[in-house]
Amino acid sequence: xxxxxxxxxxxxxxxxxxxxxxxxxxxxxxxxxxxxxxxxxxxxxxxxxxxxxxxxxxxxxxxxxxxxxxxxxxxxxxxxxxxxxxxxxxxxxxxxxxxxxxxxxxxxxxxxxxxxxxxxxxxxxxxxxxxxxxxxxxxxxxxxxxxxxxxxxxxxxxxxxxxxxxxxxxxxxxxxxxxxxxxxxxxxxxxxxxxxxxxxxxxxxxxxxxxxxxxxxxxxxxxxxxxxxxxxxxxxxxxxxxxxxxxxxxxxxxxxxxxxxxxxxxxxxxxxxxxxxxxxxxxxxxxxxxxxxxxx
Numbered sequence: 001x002x003x004x005x006x007x008x009x010x011x012x013x014x015x016x017x018x019x020x021x022x023x024x025x026x027x028x029x030x031x032x033x034x035x036x037x038x039x040x041x042x043x044x045x046x047x048x049x050x051x052x053x054x055x056x057x058x059x060x061x062x063x064x065x066x067x068x069x070x071x072x073x074x075x076x077x078x079x080x081x082x083x084x085x086x087x088x089x090x091x092x093x094x095x096x097x098x099x100x101x102x103x104x105x106x107x108x109x110x111x112x113x114x115x116x117x118x119x120x121x122x123x124x125x126x127x128x129x130x131x132x133x134x135x136x137x138x139x140x141x142x143x144x145x146x147x148x149x150x151x152x153x154x155x156x157x158x159x160x161x162x163x164x165x166x167x168x169x170x171x172x173x174x175x176x177x178x179x180x181x182x183x184x185x186x187x188x189x190x191x192x193x194x195x196x197x198x199x200x201x202x203x204x205x206x207x208x209x210x211x212x213x214x215x216x217x218x219x220x221x222x223x224x225x226x227x228x229x230x231x232x233x234x235x236x237x238x239x240x241x242x243x244x245x246x247x248x249x250x251x252x253x254x255x256x257x258x259x260x261x262x263x264x265x266x267x268x269x270x271x272x273x274x275x276x277x278x279x280x281x282x283x284x285x286x287x288x289x290x291x292x293x294x295x296x
Contacts, residue, residue: 008056008265009135009160011125011152012044013117013143014077014087015096016069019250019288022101025109034101037288040076041098042117043141043167046251046290050258050280051139052081056265059083059135061128062144063116065095070116079294086128090116096143106246106285112143112168120144122151129155136265139257141165150176161264164216165257169193177215182270184220184257185211204229205236218270222256224249227278230270239274241282251290256281 020034048060060082064070066089073095078084096115102108125132125148132138132152138160140152153162153176161181166172169185169192177183190207191197193214198204201223208221208231219231227241259280263273284290 004134005136005267006055006057006262006265007135008048008051008058008137008139008261009132010044010048010051010058010060010062011120011132011138011140011144011148012047012060012062013042013096013114013141014045014062014064014073015040015042015098015112015117015143016073017041017098017100017250019100019102019248022103024103025101040073040291041251042073042096043143043165043254044139045073045077045082046254047139047141047165047258047261048077048082049080049291050255051262051265054259054262054276054280056137056262057083059086059131061086061120061124063088063090063093063119065089065093065116066091067095069095069097076291076294080291086131090119093119100250102248102250106249108248108250110250114143117144120148122147124148125151125155133157133160135160136267137161137163137261139163139165139261141167141257142170143168146170146172153179163257163261163264165253166193167253174215180216182218182220182260182264183211183214183216184222184260186222186253187224190221198223201226201229201238205231205238209236220260220274222253222281228256228274230274232270237271239271239278241278244282244286246285248288249285252281252285255284255290
């Protein structure tokens, strides 16, 4: 039995995104023009917002700078229903930034400057261990220091499912991987784990199954427009995605993870949670950014 139904705790990153819409990516030494949009982001923050949108009660631990960008990010999370009482300012550090380049096909490339996200460490997590253990699901990613991620996994009791989005990829200690309920990776991250890329759905099935050998109870490998592959002991299933016209794929993976976590917290089956996550992520690419506009 999981912890209190519907409660999700997110330990993760909070960024201000600067998104450049370009006709094509520049070659080395080349300058191209772009339309620029500034918006709220960060894997942790995006996942928290998506979990709220899917019906979860969400608390988040994170850091922002003592600057206007940090206040804007915190305010945006609060307005979208995330409990930000554990999102604190880090004096002397700027709010994290992501520089995103989006091409007309909706694909993106991202460079991150961690800023205050780099100041989330294990003692911060240990201080809120009781709050984490009260939740049905812990969600974390790898845009914050690894010691904080490992501590968050360590403090979870038997009633809290751990969902780790191994993005961006970092080598993880085996002891942490063995405590993960659901490991979520995309094709690039899966390749980093096993040293070879997935080739089609059949290749994704093989790699997802192989990743079970690293310790997690379940593996979800997202394959873009192909949906996702779900591997558990004795089974591996493909969940296809609906056909959509992509405007901006930035943050679609975060929508996926947040939706997945919310449904798991509400005690839906893993297959039902992945199906809902695929649908939500697919819908998100039809507009710019992972967070829909707030109602005025």
